[in-house]
Every structure is written in structure tokens, then in C-alpha cells.
Amino acid sequence: MKIYLIQRLAQMLVILLGVLMLTFVLSRILPGSPVEMMLGHRPSPEQIEAVRTELGLDKPIAMQFMVYLKGLAQGDLGTSLHTGQPVTSDLFNRFGATFELTTIALLLVVVMGIPLGVVSAVRQNTLSDHLVRSGSIAGMALPVFLIAMLLQMLFYGQLGWFPLQGRINAEIALDYPFAQRTGLYLVDTLLAGQWPAFKSAVLHLVLPVFTLVMASIAVVTRITRNTMVEVLQQDHIRTLQAYGVSRRRIYYRYALKATLIPLLTVIGLAYGYMLGGSVVVEFIFDWPGMGGYAVGGITRNDFPAVMGVTLLLAVIYLSMNLVIDLLYHLVDPRLELP
């Protein structure tokens, strides 16, 4: 286990280094060069040179990369051109919003998607199986922005049940103030005992969460179903059946357990979708998280902001996958590195 862990960590570091190199390269091919952006009207060659020196652009590329890494190590992601704040602190302020949104969505996807997949597998080729399968094929063809807009049209435009966008009603937040201790509004409002604020936060979460759920549940259901189908064909399950173990017990005790590894993968995958999807969802629902920050950064030419989000989300995604890999190992220690 120990050796595995070390090997795995080493591998992750290599990938991380690659990710950093990629983001570094991307941040050097900006359309309007940073020098041009910084200097005003018709800069003189001397001014350009001065700024290049200031930004370290006159140094060899390898050196620039080292400077970039050094900055990152100190938590320096640059300064947002739009907010004028360090990107790190902007991200810190927005992390809670994204985390709250994606985590709740992920939980719902797991709780709803996996049982649907199991049911579909167990009742192969029955009506419910066909329904689930066509549902997931259709679900995968729906663009996430369309889901969001349809939900807005129905639940805001027609029924008026949920707010159009935002994270909390501004007036309620002023009348029932709460300290931002965790950055998760559901937790913070409860800690402060501000019931109306909590309610408002919940109402604001519903539509974006469901958009994310609808956007990723199809994949989860599909993978669960297919893995489960395979497992059910395996010999030891058939043996259990022969021994007269109840079907329910087989499905949930043995078969599901055998699908645990693929399921962990599914969860990792789904979380990836969530993080990617959150960019569009936060944009549409004006959700003050990291995804919206990234899109805002693009429209405002705020490149440090975009790269900051990209890097942070990639690191989160990487770590998530590392954890899942380690969990595999716990579930089935026979797995080895290739």
C-alpha cells in the first residue's frame, strides 16, 4: 500500500507539473500582449522594454516558468484585472458558492442515478429498463444551457416557484444578516439561526442544482446499469442464485459491492462534469462562484482570473481522482499499477 501510494503521488506530481506547464504556455499566448494592455497610447520602445523587464518577459522562458512556479507556490495566481484583487483571494471568496452547488448536485446524482441504473439492470429489457435507457440517451443530448433555460421558463416564468438567479435575496440577507463562516450559505444561515435567510438560500439553490443533476444523471445511470448488467452475469452471482440467496440480497449486497469500483469511477467522472458544467450553470444563474468568475473573466479579458479558475479546478479534479484511486486500492488491494 505504501509503495503504491508513493508511486501514485509521484505520478500525480508529474501530471501536475504538466498541467502547470500547459497553463503557463496558455498564459503566454494572450491575444493582446500584457505589455500592450498595461501601456497606454503609443508607448515608446523604452517604455515597452521597461514593462517587459518588470514582468520578467525579457528572461529566458525556462526562467520565466520558474518564476511562475515560485509565485504559485506562494499562492500567487496574479491579480485580477477586473476586481483589482489577487486572484487567490477572489477564488477563496467564491469557492464556497461552487462547492455548495456542486456537492449537493453530486449527492443527488449519486442518490438518484445509481438506484435508477440498478433497477434498469435488474429488470433488463422490461419497460422500466427501456424508459431509463431512452431517458439517459435523451438526457445526454440536452445542452446544459437549454436545461437551465427550460427550468427557468417553467419554474420561474410560468409557476413562479423559484427565483430566476442569484444565491440569496438581497433584502432578506440584509434583514437577517449572517456571518460567512464556512462560505456555505445553507450552513452559515443555520448557524446564525436566520431561518428566512436559510429558506431564501434553499430556494435559490433548487434550479441550478437540478440543472446540474439533469445534466449528469444520464451518464451516471448509464454506466451503473451497464456495469451492473455485467456483474450479474458473473459466475459467483449465479452461484449465489443457485444457493437460493434472496434476489434483493444479491443485488444490493453482492452485486452492488462488485460494482463498487466502477461506481467510484462514475462518481469521480460525475464530479468532473459538475465542475465543468458549473461554469455554464453559474453563468446562467448568476451564481457567485468560480465558474461564473471564469466566464466573466473571459468576457472582460481578465486572463489571470480565467487561468486561476482553470488551474484550481484541475487541481481539485486531480486530487479527487487520486482519492478515488486510493479508494480502489482499499476496496481491492490486488489492483496494481501497470
Added chain:
Amino acid sequence: MRACQILLLGLILSLSFTVTQARTLTYAMYGDIKDWDPAIAFSLEVLMLANVYEPLLWYNPNAQEGQFTPALATEWTVSDDGLRWTFQLRDGVRFHDGTPFTAEAAKASLDRTRAMKQGAWYIWESVQTIEAPAPLELVITTKTPQPIDLIASSQYGSYIYSPTAAAKGSEWFNRGNAVGTGPYEVRQWSQNQQVVLEANEHYWRGWDANQYDRVILRVVTENATQVQMLLSGEADFISLVPADIVKRVNAEEGLSAYAVPSWKNSQFLINTQKYPTDNKQFRQALTHLWDYETVVNQVYDGYASVAVGPIPKTMWGHNNDLGTVAFDPLRAAELLQASGVPKSDWKVSMAYIGTDEAYKNAALLFQAHAAQIGLEVELLPGEWGVIWNRAKNLNTAPNLQSMTWWPTYPTPSDWLIGMFRTEQNTLFNLSHYTNPEYDRLVTKGAALEGVDREAAIENYKQAQRILTEDAVAIFYADIQSRIARASKVGGVTENPAYNAVFFYDLYEQ
């Protein structure tokens, strides 16, 4: 046990009574406050400025009541030679931070604004000295005769702020601080989200019961979202009212929308230094590709009229002899041919505020007409702050830049100087236009304003002609301000001199 119950009851009561609902007005504004320093702020900030700060005088559009309403000055006189202005100041006024308002404070504010040389400082350009001979007497001396009363009522650069606050510098202001004498104080600022204003309890004009205790300025960049917020009751007042939504809002119970005259006009500034629009005939071609009537009648749904030159028709000094430019694609094609720019270079970029439906539709219309004669138009929608920054720098500037202008104070020179006079550091001259003859005319006109208005107008009229001939912009619409609000909000008055809503005047009906 009984004590326990009483305690519990008390707790419940106290919980339910601690929250007294403040009378709140929610206003959706389309951009955040960028510059908090009242000496620098020169854009959308006027909404905050006009409610938090006060100038010496307010301009009054209603001529019967006198041209000005006293604000921090109660009386004012000017010497016979027109060079020395004496203001008597209001007694007993304090800034939000408790600092007393005095002539010294007023002098310090105005001197600082002049010294910073940023934003609208230039309105004080002709001032020689500002003195405070007595605690409540302010004397402003100018080099040439100038309408200082008008300048003192400007919507930018004229506000009086606390000297204690000013000592902390622009950095401090830019953290969301504002200390004026106005009816509202800034209680909270969440960048890009909202500014919360609260009534200044000690305001010298006092408060009535149904005025608003609290005003939330929500940053909502999207046109459509603002409308939705108004429809759903989340906002009581919105700032971006698409023309074609006026009827729709009026059909709704409890809401009302209408247009009021304004001194705002819209144009696309043409970059005179960037290829290929550095070519005059090429620029003229662009002005003939604009379908003026359709834009005004369809895109603005009639809440605008076709512009004649750079100055709105209702502003003094407007030159109506210029006439409107014809929408004539054939003429445009001829001009493009004649310009000598090779056909492969018939490409222009066009930047505008992406969330503004009128700009977007007008730009799409222009793009379609241009395509028919082989001119390619690249659309660059964006946020105002971003496109403005890009337009200032020739390297990143587009060929065409959207611009809606409203005057700093009611004078034609504001358009002519603010947008088209040569600038050392580009601020609003986004045409990057330089013409010594033009500069001479407008500078002379401005100097004549206080002495001989007719002569000033003569200079301005010539200047306007030069601008149209040089085709430095597509001047396309004098627009009406469109207002949409909840009908329960009373007391709305429109003052074309200020691009702001005065929340103090509002009350709940």
C-alpha cells in the same frame, strides 16, 4: 418553571421585534461603481454620487423656480466683471463622519478635485483661486468670466466631501467608502453585486415617514434580467429599459414605464487613427451605411429621434443647419471605392455594450447592410469598463466604439470638448481625433461662454460642422430616457442635467 416560560416568551417576542422592516427600495443599475473617489468618478457613479454627496447648487430644469436649487450654498452673487463668485454656505451641516461642513471643507474638496486633474476636474480649469474668508463664505475667482453657478451644479467633479475622508486618499475611497453630506450613507458594498445605501438620520432637510430608509443598488448587467426583476417585484426601479419593453411593462398591474426627454445622445465614434478608418472617405461611407430611420423607429421603438450632428437638439448651441445624414448604401459603396482602401481591407471592428439590446440590434442591422456592399463588420460586444479601456489604447481600440453621452453640466462644450478635443491621455476622445483648427474653435467657444454666448455659439456651430464633415462618428440618435418602476414608488422627477435618480425625493405611495 413559570420563570422559564416567561423567559421563553420574552425571547420569542424579542426575536420577532428586533427585525423591524426597513422601507427598502431596490434599484437595478447596469454597472458597478468603478471609481469611488468623488474627485475622479466620471461615469455610472453619478447615481451614487448624487445621493451621497451634495454640490453647492443643483441645476433646476424648471425655469420658473429659478435656474438653481440651493444645496450646500444658500445664496450666491457674482461681481460685475464676472470674475468673483461669493457663496454663502449652509449652517449646521455635518458630513456623515461627523466632521462639520465649513467653507474650509468646501475649499479643500474643490482644491483637491482640481489638483488631482482626473475625471471632470477640467470644469474648474478657468478657476484662479478658491478662498474661505469666513467659516461660511466661499469665494471663487476665475481667470475669465465663467458660469460658475452652472459649473458648481455639475453632475461630476462638483461634490463636496469630508476633508477627514479625503486625507485617507483614493485607495480608501475605492474600498467602498463615501463620506458626503447627502441624504444617504453607504452602508455596504459587495463588488459587482450591490451597494447598500442607508438614510443619513442627520440629513439637514429632515425625513418624512414614507421616504425610503434603505436603497439597494443591485448590479444587474443584463437588460432582460432587470426587466424580470421588475416584473417579479425583486426590483422597484430599473435603469436599463429596452424600448420595446415599455408597452409590455405598462400592461402589467402595479408597474409603469414611460419616456422622458433627456440630453442624452448615442453615437458610434469612428477611430480616426486606426486603419482603415483613418481614411476620411472610408469614414464617410460608414455614416451612409447606417439606417437612421429604422434604428430610431424600430430599434428604439420611437423613443429617440434621428440626431443632427454631435449635440442634442434640445441643448443650446445645437447646429440644426447640418441636417441629417442619408442612409444610402450606394453612396457608401462609391465612397469606399473612392477611398483607395483595397477591397480586401474592407473590414472594421465595432465595440458596444453587449448587454444593451439597442446597441446590439443596431449593430446587427449595420453589419447586415455592410455585408451587402462587401464590408465586413466584426462585432465586439463587451462590458463598458472593458471596451472603454480597450478603446483608449490605439493598439486595442476598435474602428467603431459605442458612446452614449450626457453632459457634465448643461453646455454644448461638454460634447465638443469631452469627446472630440485632442487629449494627451485618452479618456473619452475615443475617435482619437486631433484637429488644431477644431481645438482652437471649441477652446475659444468655451472661453466666450461666460462673456458672449452668441459668439460662443458661433464657434461651436463651426466646430460641429467640422465634425460632421470629417465623419468622426455616426451621430444617430437623440434619445429619451426610459424609466420603468413599480407604481407604488412616488415622487419620481426627471432632471436631464443629472443621469441619476434622487432617492430622497421618492416615497412609497
Added chain:
Amino acid sequence: MNTPNTAGESRPPGATSLGMSRSAPVNLPSAPTRGALAVGFSVRNKLFVFGAGLFGLILLTALFAPWLAPYDPNAINFAVKLDPPSWTHWMGTDDLGRDILSRVIYGARTSLIIGFNVILIAMAIGVPIGLLSGYFGGRLDMVLMRVTDVFLAFPPLLLPIAITAALGPSLVNAMLALAISWFPWYARIMRGAVMSIRSQLFVSAARTMRISQLKILVRHILPNAWTPALVQASMDFGYTILAAASLSFIGIGAKPPTIEWGLMVALSRSKFLDFWWTAAFPGLAIFITVLAVNLIGDGLRDILDPRARGV
């Protein structure tokens, strides 16, 4: 994006967790299983035929757009602005009075072009990498695979966004960005396929005959390792269209006057609550196209992929 892969189950679990190419095969054996083969297969077949038919229609629509569209898709006519669907304008009009049906028809061209281009570029980068990696193995393989790992380390859609932001927003750059973030899958699939045939008899035979390495790769390995990548391509086609639409939607993909469905939905965002047709029809067009392509991809895999068939 919601669905980076049009058929999630074909992604080897190992690959998703950063492609630790654990024993997982290139394509997990999936649907029709022994017991249900007959029924399952016929259902799948029907769906395949349905998808293919639908896609054929879309292809024809794109090809014959100028003849099918009732109006000039760019013709502005304020007289009919924001008209609801009617006999004269089947899908209504937008806020410039342009006919939405005509725009949806022309939009098919853009989407199909995007799909083809992205897949082609992604394959052009990924296939050679996979070939070399799988054939030569060893250190080269390790390096190339770590490179693909890096590209797979980003949550879906995020890398294309970052790349487009860096290159400057435009449709061409969006396509490039999608291809760059998508090529690793082809590299991996190709590599797996190559590895499985490398040791086969005919390859060893070719080797002993001292045919040049390049020739072996191109003449013998490529044609035999082609199928899984092709299947993958058919399934990724839909994803590409979705992703490109998303990029256009957030403002970094297609721009006017290009007619693109995602862009149409984006431009209608300010109106869709009152004028549903401005968003609904272009959205529906995306949905139907992606659905058709996904059904084809699913069916193709069953028919073409020897590993998935008859498991």
C-alpha cells in the same frame, strides 16, 4: 459541459481516473449480454436505424439549406419582429424579424461543419500519437501517455474554455480548442488497439520480412487498429456539437453573422421568458442532432466493435 462523452460507458474507468491504464479494455463490454442478446440487439438496431434516418435528414437539410429555407436567414424585417410561430413563419421570428426556421436550417451547416472539423483535427493529432505509443512502447509510450494525462486532468469543457480565452474568442479557435482537449482519447484508444495487434502473427511476419517500421505501421497496423477510433469518433461527434454550442453560448465561440444554434439561444436569452420560440427551436435543433448522432454512435459500436459485439 454535461456530457463530455456521448456514451459514457465506453470510457474505460481507468482512463477517466487519469488514464492509469489499468487492465481495463479499450471499450468496456457493454450492452447486449448473452441472455438478452436477441431482444437487445433488435431494439438497438431500431434505434440505430432511427438515428441514422434522422441524421440523414439533418445532413440533407444542411446540404440543401438554400433551397429549403423559406427566407434569407439574415434578412432583417422589423415589421414582423418577435412574431410567434405562424403559417408564414413556422418557428416565429427573432427580435430583428429574422425567420427562425431559416436560421435553424442554416445552423445545421455550422454545427455539422464544427463536428467534422473538431473530430478530424482531434484524430489527426491523436491517432499518430496512439500509433507510435502503442507500437514502440517503452519510454516513448510512457512520455506520450503522460502528455495525454495532462490534457485529461482538466474537468470537461474547462480546457477548451481556457484555450479559447488564450487564443482569442472565435469559432475557428473554439474548434481548435475542442480538438486539442479531445485528442488524448484518440491517442489512448489507438494505442490500446495497436498494442493488441502488435503481437499478432501477421505483424511479426512483416517484421521478420524486414519491412520498414513506417510501412508496417501504415500498411498493416493502422488499417487493423482503425475501428475503435472510428466508433469513438461517431460517438464524440455529438459531444463536439454540444460543447461548441456551449462555447458559443457563453460568448467565446461563433459570432454573428455566423448562424449557429448555441449562439441563437444565447442571443435570445434576454427574451426567452416572454418569447419562448426564440430559444426553444434552436435548442431543439441541437437536441435532435446530438440525439441522432448518439444513436448512430451506439449502434455503430455494436456493429463495428468486435469486442463489444457478442460478449
